Amino acid sequence: MKLVNIISEIDFFTYEGMIQVVYQDITSSKVAELIRALPGVTTVTLASDLGEGRETLKVKLISQRSGKEAFEKLKNNAIKKYPPIKMIKIGENTIEKK
Numbered sequence: 001m002k003l004v005n006i007i008s009e010i011d012f013f014t015y016e017g018m019i020q021v022v023y024q025d026i027t028s029s030k031v032a033e034l035i036r037a038l039p040g041v042t043t044v045t046l047a048s049d050l051g052e053g054r055e056t057l058k059v060k061l062i063s064q065r066s067g068k069e070a071f072e073k074l075k076n077n078a079i080k081k082y083p084p085i086k087m088i089k090i091g092e093n094t095i096e097k098k
Contacts, residue, residue, distance in 0.1 A: 015067040016060045017095035018047060019075070022087040028055045034082050035059060038074055060098070067095040 023031050028046060035057060036044045045058040063070035068090075075088040 010064065012062050012064055013067070013070075014042075014060065014062050014098040015070055015095055016058065016098055017067065017071055018091035019057050019059055019071070020050070020089040020091070021055050021057060021078075021085060023053055023055070023085050026084045031055055031085065032057060034085065035074075035078060038077050038081070040070065041074065067097060068092060071095060 019035075021031055021035070026034075028049060032044045032046055032055075035041060040061045040063050041059060042062060043058075043060040047056040047058045049055060059071075059074070061070055061074060063073070065073065071090045071092075075090060078085050078088055
C-alpha cells in the first residue's frame with residue numbers, strides 16, 4: 001500500500017472553540033503566539049481581556065480526535081510547555097465542528 005493511499009484514508013476534523021487562559025509575566029499577544037505554536041492549532045484570536053493575566057481566546061484547530069479531546073490535548077500541551085501559562089479553562093459548549 002502506498003503512503004498516498006494511507007494518508008487519503010485519514011480523517012482530520014476542524015474545530016473552533018473558546019478558551020480562557022490565566023498567565024503570568026507575559027503579554028496577551030505573547031499568549032496568543034504561544035497557543036498558536038502548539039501542534040494542530042491553525043488560528044488564535046483575542047476575544048476579550050478579562051483583566052490582568054486573564055484572556056479569552058477563540059481557537060481553531062485540526063485533529064483526528066473529537067473536539068473535546070483535541071482541546072484537552074491543547075490544554076495539557078500548553079501548560080506543560082509554557083511555564084507562564086498557569087491555567088486554561090475550555091468552554092466545552094463553545095466547541096464546534098467546522
